[in-house]
Amino acid sequence: MSNHERKNSPSGDGGLLPDFNKFPDKLVPVIVQDAATHTVLMLGYMNEEAYNKTLTEQKITFFSRSKQRLWTKGETSGNFLFVKDMRLDCDNDTLLIKANPAGPVCHTGADTCFNETNDGSxxxxxxxxxxxxxxxxxxxxxxxxxxxxxxxxxxxxxxxxxxxxxxxxxxxxxxxxxxxxxxxxxxxxxxxxxxxxxxxxxxxxxxxxxxxxxx
The missing domain is CATH 1.10.287.1080 (MazG-like)
Incomplete structure:
Protein backbone atom coordinates (compact mmCIF):
# COMPACT_ATOMS: atom_id res chain seq x y z
CA MET A 1 0.00 0.00 0.00
CA SER A 2 1.41 3.39 -0.99
CA ASN A 3 1.70 6.37 1.35
CA HIS A 4 -1.40 7.89 -0.20
CA GLU A 5 -3.66 4.85 -0.17
CA ARG A 6 -6.10 3.23 2.22
CA LYS A 7 -7.92 0.01 1.37
CA ASN A 8 -10.90 -0.65 3.64
CA SER A 9 -8.76 0.44 6.58
CA PRO A 10 -10.21 1.13 10.03
CA SER A 11 -9.24 4.44 11.59
CA GLY A 12 -6.19 4.45 13.77
CA ASP A 13 -4.14 2.05 11.64
CA GLY A 14 -1.34 4.52 11.10
CA GLY A 15 -2.43 5.43 7.57
CA LEU A 16 -2.49 9.03 6.38
CA LEU A 17 -5.47 11.24 7.15
CA PRO A 18 -6.76 13.90 4.80
CA ASP A 19 -5.47 17.36 5.69
CA PHE A 20 -8.79 18.94 6.70
CA ASN A 21 -7.01 22.08 7.90
CA LYS A 22 -6.10 23.06 4.33
CA PHE A 23 -9.63 24.40 3.85
CA PRO A 24 -11.36 27.14 5.90
CA ASP A 25 -14.49 24.99 6.31
CA LYS A 26 -12.36 21.88 7.02
CA LEU A 27 -14.11 19.99 4.21
CA VAL A 28 -12.12 17.93 1.71
CA PRO A 29 -13.52 17.06 -1.74
CA VAL A 30 -14.33 13.40 -2.35
CA ILE A 31 -14.52 11.89 -5.83
CA VAL A 32 -16.55 8.68 -5.95
CA GLN A 33 -15.86 6.13 -8.68
CA ASP A 34 -17.64 2.87 -9.46
CA ALA A 35 -15.24 0.11 -8.38
CA ALA A 36 -16.38 -2.19 -11.20
CA THR A 37 -16.84 0.13 -14.19
CA HIS A 38 -14.49 2.97 -13.14
CA THR A 39 -17.25 5.45 -14.00
CA VAL A 40 -17.04 8.67 -11.98
CA LEU A 41 -20.27 8.72 -9.97
CA MET A 42 -20.33 11.93 -7.98
CA LEU A 43 -18.45 14.57 -6.01
CA GLY A 44 -19.07 15.26 -2.33
CA TYR A 45 -17.33 16.67 0.73
CA MET A 46 -16.22 15.19 4.03
CA ASN A 47 -15.19 16.63 7.36
CA GLU A 48 -13.20 14.48 9.75
CA GLU A 49 -16.33 13.12 11.41
CA ALA A 50 -17.80 12.01 8.07
CA TYR A 51 -14.48 10.46 7.12
CA ASN A 52 -14.27 8.42 10.33
CA LYS A 53 -17.90 7.34 10.01
CA THR A 54 -17.20 6.17 6.46
CA LEU A 55 -14.21 4.15 7.64
CA THR A 56 -16.18 2.57 10.47
CA GLU A 57 -19.36 1.68 8.57
CA GLN A 58 -17.82 1.14 5.11
CA LYS A 59 -20.69 3.17 3.64
CA ILE A 60 -19.88 6.61 2.28
CA THR A 61 -20.97 9.49 4.51
CA PHE A 62 -20.56 13.10 3.40
CA PHE A 63 -20.99 16.41 5.13
CA SER A 64 -23.90 18.18 3.45
CA ARG A 65 -23.08 21.84 2.94
CA SER A 66 -26.74 22.68 2.29
CA LYS A 67 -28.11 20.81 5.33
CA GLN A 68 -25.05 21.46 7.51
CA ARG A 69 -25.00 17.91 8.85
CA LEU A 70 -23.59 14.45 8.15
CA TRP A 71 -25.33 12.73 5.26
CA THR A 72 -24.93 9.05 4.46
CA LYS A 73 -25.55 8.51 0.76
CA GLY A 74 -28.63 6.29 0.49
CA GLU A 75 -29.98 7.02 3.97
CA THR A 76 -33.46 7.63 2.53
CA SER A 77 -33.32 5.81 -0.83
CA GLY A 78 -31.36 2.73 0.26
CA ASN A 79 -28.92 3.36 -2.59
CA PHE A 80 -25.83 3.20 -0.41
CA LEU A 81 -22.26 3.47 -1.68
CA PHE A 82 -20.24 0.63 -0.18
CA VAL A 83 -16.53 1.35 0.14
CA LYS A 84 -14.18 -0.82 -1.88
CA ASP A 85 -11.04 1.30 -1.82
CA MET A 86 -9.98 4.70 -0.46
CA ARG A 87 -7.04 6.76 -1.69
CA LEU A 88 -5.54 10.14 -0.92
CA ASP A 89 -3.96 12.32 -3.55
CA CYS A 90 -0.34 13.45 -3.35
CA ASP A 91 -1.26 16.62 -1.41
CA ASN A 92 -3.45 14.80 1.14
CA ASP A 93 -6.35 17.15 0.40
CA THR A 94 -8.58 15.13 -1.96
CA LEU A 95 -10.05 11.67 -1.55
CA LEU A 96 -10.79 9.14 -4.27
CA ILE A 97 -13.21 6.44 -3.14
CA LYS A 98 -13.96 3.42 -5.29
CA ALA A 99 -17.36 2.11 -4.28
CA ASN A 100 -19.96 -0.51 -5.09
CA PRO A 101 -23.28 1.34 -5.54
CA ALA A 102 -26.46 -0.36 -4.31
CA GLY A 103 -28.54 1.52 -6.87
CA PRO A 104 -28.71 4.76 -8.91
CA VAL A 105 -26.40 7.43 -7.52
CA CYS A 106 -27.90 10.65 -8.88
CA HIS A 107 -31.13 12.12 -7.47
CA THR A 108 -32.41 12.09 -11.08
CA GLY A 109 -32.29 8.29 -11.07
CA ALA A 110 -29.19 8.13 -13.25
CA ASP A 111 -26.24 5.89 -12.43
CA THR A 112 -23.92 8.90 -12.31
CA CYS A 113 -24.30 12.61 -11.63
CA PHE A 114 -22.20 13.41 -14.70
CA ASN A 115 -24.67 12.17 -17.34
CA GLU A 116 -22.18 9.82 -18.96
CA THR A 117 -23.68 7.82 -21.78
CA ASN A 118 -20.92 5.20 -21.75
CA ASP A 119 -21.01 3.28 -18.46
CA GLY A 120 -17.33 2.37 -18.55
CA SER A 121 -15.87 -0.35 -20.72
Missing amino acids: FLYQLEKIIQSRKETKQEGSYVSSLFAKGINKIAQKVGEEAVEVVIEAKDSNDDLFKNEAADLLFHYLVLLSAKGMHLSDIEEVLQSRHKPANA
Whole structure:
Protein backbone atom coordinates (compact mmCIF):
# COMPACT_ATOMS: atom_id res chain seq x y z
CA MET A 1 0.00 0.00 0.00
CA SER A 2 1.41 3.39 -0.99
CA ASN A 3 1.70 6.37 1.35
CA HIS A 4 -1.40 7.89 -0.20
CA GLU A 5 -3.66 4.85 -0.17
CA ARG A 6 -6.10 3.23 2.22
CA LYS A 7 -7.92 0.01 1.37
CA ASN A 8 -10.90 -0.65 3.64
CA SER A 9 -8.76 0.44 6.58
CA PRO A 10 -10.21 1.13 10.03
CA SER A 11 -9.24 4.44 11.59
CA GLY A 12 -6.19 4.45 13.77
CA ASP A 13 -4.14 2.05 11.64
CA GLY A 14 -1.34 4.52 11.10
CA GLY A 15 -2.43 5.43 7.57
CA LEU A 16 -2.49 9.03 6.38
CA LEU A 17 -5.47 11.24 7.15
CA PRO A 18 -6.76 13.90 4.80
CA ASP A 19 -5.47 17.36 5.69
CA PHE A 20 -8.79 18.94 6.70
CA ASN A 21 -7.01 22.08 7.90
CA LYS A 22 -6.10 23.06 4.33
CA PHE A 23 -9.63 24.40 3.85
CA PRO A 24 -11.36 27.14 5.90
CA ASP A 25 -14.49 24.99 6.31
CA LYS A 26 -12.36 21.88 7.02
CA LEU A 27 -14.11 19.99 4.21
CA VAL A 28 -12.12 17.93 1.71
CA PRO A 29 -13.52 17.06 -1.74
CA VAL A 30 -14.33 13.40 -2.35
CA ILE A 31 -14.52 11.89 -5.83
CA VAL A 32 -16.55 8.68 -5.95
CA GLN A 33 -15.86 6.13 -8.68
CA ASP A 34 -17.64 2.87 -9.46
CA ALA A 35 -15.24 0.11 -8.38
CA ALA A 36 -16.38 -2.19 -11.20
CA THR A 37 -16.84 0.13 -14.19
CA HIS A 38 -14.49 2.97 -13.14
CA THR A 39 -17.25 5.45 -14.00
CA VAL A 40 -17.04 8.67 -11.98
CA LEU A 41 -20.27 8.72 -9.97
CA MET A 42 -20.33 11.93 -7.98
CA LEU A 43 -18.45 14.57 -6.01
CA GLY A 44 -19.07 15.26 -2.33
CA TYR A 45 -17.33 16.67 0.73
CA MET A 46 -16.22 15.19 4.03
CA ASN A 47 -15.19 16.63 7.36
CA GLU A 48 -13.20 14.48 9.75
CA GLU A 49 -16.33 13.12 11.41
CA ALA A 50 -17.80 12.01 8.07
CA TYR A 51 -14.48 10.46 7.12
CA ASN A 52 -14.27 8.42 10.33
CA LYS A 53 -17.90 7.34 10.01
CA THR A 54 -17.20 6.17 6.46
CA LEU A 55 -14.21 4.15 7.64
CA THR A 56 -16.18 2.57 10.47
CA GLU A 57 -19.36 1.68 8.57
CA GLN A 58 -17.82 1.14 5.11
CA LYS A 59 -20.69 3.17 3.64
CA ILE A 60 -19.88 6.61 2.28
CA THR A 61 -20.97 9.49 4.51
CA PHE A 62 -20.56 13.10 3.40
CA PHE A 63 -20.99 16.41 5.13
CA SER A 64 -23.90 18.18 3.45
CA ARG A 65 -23.08 21.84 2.94
CA SER A 66 -26.74 22.68 2.29
CA LYS A 67 -28.11 20.81 5.33
CA GLN A 68 -25.05 21.46 7.51
CA ARG A 69 -25.00 17.91 8.85
CA LEU A 70 -23.59 14.45 8.15
CA TRP A 71 -25.33 12.73 5.26
CA THR A 72 -24.93 9.05 4.46
CA LYS A 73 -25.55 8.51 0.76
CA GLY A 74 -28.63 6.29 0.49
CA GLU A 75 -29.98 7.02 3.97
CA THR A 76 -33.46 7.63 2.53
CA SER A 77 -33.32 5.81 -0.83
CA GLY A 78 -31.36 2.73 0.26
CA ASN A 79 -28.92 3.36 -2.59
CA PHE A 80 -25.83 3.20 -0.41
CA LEU A 81 -22.26 3.47 -1.68
CA PHE A 82 -20.24 0.63 -0.18
CA VAL A 83 -16.53 1.35 0.14
CA LYS A 84 -14.18 -0.82 -1.88
CA ASP A 85 -11.04 1.30 -1.82
CA MET A 86 -9.98 4.70 -0.46
CA ARG A 87 -7.04 6.76 -1.69
CA LEU A 88 -5.54 10.14 -0.92
CA ASP A 89 -3.96 12.32 -3.55
CA CYS A 90 -0.34 13.45 -3.35
CA ASP A 91 -1.26 16.62 -1.41
CA ASN A 92 -3.45 14.80 1.14
CA ASP A 93 -6.35 17.15 0.40
CA THR A 94 -8.58 15.13 -1.96
CA LEU A 95 -10.05 11.67 -1.55
CA LEU A 96 -10.79 9.14 -4.27
CA ILE A 97 -13.21 6.44 -3.14
CA LYS A 98 -13.96 3.42 -5.29
CA ALA A 99 -17.36 2.11 -4.28
CA ASN A 100 -19.96 -0.51 -5.09
CA PRO A 101 -23.28 1.34 -5.54
CA ALA A 102 -26.46 -0.36 -4.31
CA GLY A 103 -28.54 1.52 -6.87
CA PRO A 104 -28.71 4.76 -8.91
CA VAL A 105 -26.40 7.43 -7.52
CA CYS A 106 -27.90 10.65 -8.88
CA HIS A 107 -31.13 12.12 -7.47
CA THR A 108 -32.41 12.09 -11.08
CA GLY A 109 -32.29 8.29 -11.07
CA ALA A 110 -29.19 8.13 -13.25
CA ASP A 111 -26.24 5.89 -12.43
CA THR A 112 -23.92 8.90 -12.31
CA CYS A 113 -24.30 12.61 -11.63
CA PHE A 114 -22.20 13.41 -14.70
CA ASN A 115 -24.67 12.17 -17.34
CA GLU A 116 -22.18 9.82 -18.96
CA THR A 117 -23.68 7.82 -21.78
CA ASN A 118 -20.92 5.20 -21.75
CA ASP A 119 -21.01 3.28 -18.46
CA GLY A 120 -17.33 2.37 -18.55
CA SER A 121 -15.87 -0.35 -20.72
CA PHE A 122 -18.31 -2.68 -22.46
CA LEU A 123 -16.72 -5.57 -20.55
CA TYR A 124 -17.98 -4.02 -17.32
CA GLN A 125 -21.44 -3.55 -18.80
CA LEU A 126 -21.39 -7.19 -19.85
CA GLU A 127 -20.28 -8.16 -16.36
CA LYS A 128 -23.36 -6.42 -14.94
CA ILE A 129 -25.64 -8.22 -17.41
CA ILE A 130 -24.14 -11.57 -16.42
CA GLN A 131 -24.63 -10.77 -12.74
CA SER A 132 -28.24 -9.83 -13.44
CA ARG A 133 -28.85 -13.15 -15.19
CA LYS A 134 -27.30 -14.92 -12.22
CA GLU A 135 -29.57 -13.16 -9.74
CA THR A 136 -32.83 -13.26 -11.70
CA LYS A 137 -32.42 -16.80 -13.08
CA GLN A 138 -34.11 -15.62 -16.27
CA GLU A 139 -35.96 -18.39 -18.06
CA GLY A 140 -34.49 -19.22 -21.46
CA SER A 141 -31.24 -17.40 -20.70
CA TYR A 142 -28.06 -19.23 -21.68
CA VAL A 143 -26.17 -17.55 -18.85
CA SER A 144 -28.80 -18.51 -16.29
CA SER A 145 -28.65 -22.10 -17.52
CA LEU A 146 -24.88 -22.13 -16.99
CA PHE A 147 -25.24 -20.95 -13.42
CA ALA A 148 -27.91 -23.59 -12.84
CA LYS A 149 -25.45 -26.31 -13.91
CA GLY A 150 -22.89 -25.19 -11.34
CA ILE A 151 -19.25 -24.18 -11.11
CA ASN A 152 -17.86 -27.42 -12.58
CA LYS A 153 -19.80 -27.01 -15.82
CA ILE A 154 -18.82 -23.34 -16.09
CA ALA A 155 -15.14 -24.14 -15.53
CA GLN A 156 -15.35 -26.95 -18.08
CA LYS A 157 -16.83 -24.54 -20.62
CA VAL A 158 -13.97 -22.07 -20.06
CA GLY A 159 -11.50 -24.91 -20.68
CA GLU A 160 -13.26 -25.90 -23.90
CA GLU A 161 -13.23 -22.32 -25.18
CA ALA A 162 -9.54 -21.95 -24.29
CA VAL A 163 -8.73 -25.00 -26.41
CA GLU A 164 -10.69 -23.51 -29.31
CA VAL A 165 -8.70 -20.28 -29.03
CA VAL A 166 -5.42 -22.20 -29.15
CA ILE A 167 -6.57 -24.13 -32.22
CA GLU A 168 -7.65 -21.01 -34.09
CA ALA A 169 -4.46 -19.17 -33.08
CA LYS A 170 -2.51 -21.66 -35.15
CA ASP A 171 -4.66 -20.97 -38.20
CA SER A 172 -4.78 -17.85 -40.37
CA ASN A 173 -8.49 -17.04 -40.10
CA ASP A 174 -8.54 -13.87 -37.99
CA ASP A 175 -12.34 -13.72 -37.82
CA LEU A 176 -12.61 -17.22 -36.37
CA PHE A 177 -9.87 -16.44 -33.88
CA LYS A 178 -11.61 -13.25 -32.72
CA ASN A 179 -14.91 -15.07 -32.29
CA GLU A 180 -13.33 -17.85 -30.25
CA ALA A 181 -11.45 -15.27 -28.18
CA ALA A 182 -14.74 -13.48 -27.52
CA ASP A 183 -16.36 -16.78 -26.45
CA LEU A 184 -13.49 -17.44 -24.06
CA LEU A 185 -13.66 -13.97 -22.54
CA PHE A 186 -17.43 -14.19 -22.14
CA HIS A 187 -17.29 -17.53 -20.34
CA TYR A 188 -14.41 -16.26 -18.20
CA LEU A 189 -16.67 -13.43 -17.02
CA VAL A 190 -19.33 -16.02 -16.15
CA LEU A 191 -16.74 -18.00 -14.19
CA LEU A 192 -15.66 -14.89 -12.28
CA SER A 193 -19.27 -14.21 -11.34
CA ALA A 194 -19.75 -17.82 -10.25
CA LYS A 195 -16.73 -17.38 -7.96
CA GLY A 196 -18.16 -14.17 -6.53
CA MET A 197 -15.43 -12.06 -8.11
CA HIS A 198 -15.24 -9.07 -10.45
CA LEU A 199 -12.98 -7.88 -13.25
CA SER A 200 -11.76 -5.18 -10.90
CA ASP A 201 -10.43 -7.87 -8.54
CA ILE A 202 -8.29 -9.29 -11.34
CA GLU A 203 -7.18 -5.80 -12.35
CA GLU A 204 -5.92 -5.25 -8.81
CA VAL A 205 -3.78 -8.38 -9.02
CA LEU A 206 -2.32 -7.28 -12.36
CA GLN A 207 -1.68 -3.77 -11.06
CA SER A 208 0.10 -5.17 -8.01
CA ARG A 209 2.47 -7.02 -10.34
CA HIS A 210 3.20 -3.97 -12.44
CA LYS A 211 6.49 -2.25 -11.68
CA PRO A 212 7.00 1.20 -13.20
CA ALA A 213 10.11 1.53 -15.34
CA ASN A 214 11.65 4.03 -12.90
CA ALA A 215 10.92 1.90 -9.82
